[in-house]
Amino acid sequence: MATAAITAEREHYLNKDYGIRSWLLTTDHKRIALLYLMSITFFFFIGGFFALLIRLELLTPAGDLVQADTYNKLFTMHGQVMIFFFLIPSIPAVLGNFLVPMMIGAKDLAFPRINLLSWYLYIIAGILMLHCIVTGGVDTGWTFYTPFSTAFSNTKVIEAGLSIFIAGFSSILTGLNFVVTIHRMRAPGMTWSRLPLFIWAHYATSIIQLLGTPVLAVTLVLVVCERAFHLGIFDPVRGGDPLLFQHLFWFYSHPAVYIMILPSMGVVTEIIPCFSRKRIFGYHAVALSSIAIAVFGFLVWAHHMFVAGISLYSALIFSILSYMVAIPSAIKVFNWTATMYKGSITFSTPMLYAFGFIGLFTMGGLTGLFLSALGIDVHVTDTYFVVAHFHYIMVGGAVMGYLGGMHFWWPKISGRMYPEWLGKFAALIVFLGFNLTFFPQFVLGYLGMPRRYWQYPPEFQVLNVLSTAGSTILAVGYVLPMVYFLWSMRYGKIADENPWGAAGLEWKTASPPPTFNFEEPPEVTWEAYNYDQIAAPVEVSLER
């Protein structure tokens, strides 16, 4: 492994300027991506900390670690921090910001200063959320259901609501930037049909961000107003309707889960062709399935409300629509599998994460279909079955995709290779830890253990202990990459411009890239995923 010495150091985006001002006032999308990387990693560990406390409490049936009210705060803060400050920004704000301009052959995003503003809004929201946490937190559940959140809870609902409102604007601006960039700044020859599917996935994600987040924003405004001025919009005692809140809330929050998974699917769609040395199977099907998920995702929100009191007929409609939204996801799974068929597979770390994604996302998705069936939902809603379902998708899916993407593009981002054997080892630990944590929860839910409960009947203890054991293993798996990525920045093997032999414009420039991405503006004359024309990398890149 080489150490840092290079004779004449080439200028690139990391060493162009030094000093904190050059980072805090940067408009370089790559630096902003790294600012986001540091921030979301920080919030990931905060959310993870709450998760560990939850699992610790659930080691024993009695409520003996914290009080009931505190437990309510723990799962609320875990959900809010993980969803709004980690999952929703994660891939778009880190990998998307870094790669979207490069993949289309542009120098930067369409609105670089709005990009920076987006990060500052996120930070302001984050500081507000941290303040909320340390001064008492919120106990309403991340879903803020009324009238508890508006009339009865005596925790800091308004502050949390405002924090998420601001974070929402960060999300909207990122989406806006991506849509304009993808429409307007593609390099000559980069037609829509030659775009990497990562771009299609982010385009679809941006549409959801633009159309869904404002509804959450106005709902939060109404909740804050109701709480502050004692109005009655959602409070039945004062003539309001709690279900209206749920309709408005879930109109955003269901598509939000697609904001969390679509970018991850985009990452997987880049990794699999590379490590199968084959063009993606069914390019147009995968591209259109991303758009289909974005559109259909807006039509299914009331499946979170099947037992809340909506009419049976609308429940039927939403149930059927929920089945339909699974179809585009299934198309992607088939196409990834077909891509690997008769491919030349390399089990690199990114590929291991991609495999994990396919398996775990499929399980999560199939259990989503169980939940869409009204009969089953009545039995398992608000139990650990639901908790396991969404963690399979968000952690087994989205987070694994994020980690796979971080490993895949790390050489490009940092100019260094991470230690491959450690990467594989950590991937295995994550996979094992994850399954041990969340598979028992499917069983628990089916057996009837409710979610958000701080104590439970003793017969559920064994499964809970298994789950907690798994969570500690998972935590180790998450800390490892942070450690070796940092290590690699100083001691990692120096990466050349295309260590994986991957297709895509980002691999045609140096690692790390120069500030304006390309020495000369590229012109695209080839189709995407042209692995028949690209030589496989020399084995050296994948060793030690």
Added chain:
Amino acid sequence: MWLFLGTEIMFFGGMFCAYLIYRINYFNEFAAGSRSLNLKWGTINTIVLICSSLTVALGVRAAQMGRRKLLVVLLILTIIFGLAFLGIKGIEWYDKYQEHHIPGASFNAADLVRDYPQIHIDQSHEQIYFSLYFAMTGLHALHMIIGVGLFSYLTFYAWKGRYTPAYYTPIEIGGLYWHFVDIVWIYLFPLLYLIDRKPLG
């Protein structure tokens, strides 16, 4: 800016959704509440905003033709119309305050119950009408205030000669925003003021 306006459609849209559901379920209270709004002021405000949209459109045209002084005059007129709208809104809100129609601790719609004996009015439902009235017109007014601020900025730089036929993008973008806020009011007016203005009896 069009993409941003798309998000604004969904932002106001959430409130329109709440309005739709409650109007259907509490029609009587919505009708009574609507009647208690001042139709004269509401219509005048609609006219004021339409005039302001005209001055904005003419302003963009003036920028396209490089007529700096005309542009500045039109921008200032737009601001004046905007402030007039806000002033009239303020008058209307003050009237509501006097009538105890502002939701919250001091809300009392007994006057409506008294004035409309032929329909049953539930005060809590009536309060929802006014909650939505203030929420929607309040959000709209906030957007107007932002618009006035935006146009003050544009007026200053227009006066300094920054906008030419080659570069008048900020005027056009500001114009789009202003027109959007006008369109929101075009819908708010009939939905809030004109629910039921049939002569009684």
Added chain:
Amino acid sequence: MSEHIMSSKLYYGIWIALMILTVVTATVATVDLGPFNTIVALVIATSKALLVILFFMHVKYSSEKLTKMVIVASVFWLLILLFLSLADYSTRAIGHG
């Protein structure tokens, strides 16, 4: 951004149309048309909105397909929110007497 400079006469014409529509909508509201009051009010409001969008906001003269797509998509999405929510509320009474 369209380069087409519109005639000020057209702008004044649209302005007059908007004024007339405003007076019409306020007046018609005082006439009893039963359920049609709401429909007429919304039709007039939509006509006014279209006039503003097409002429004051230049969409009629814009060659930009993306703009029109954004407008249509946003309105469509709003309708999804309104109609599917309504589907719940309006079908609750069925079977519940």
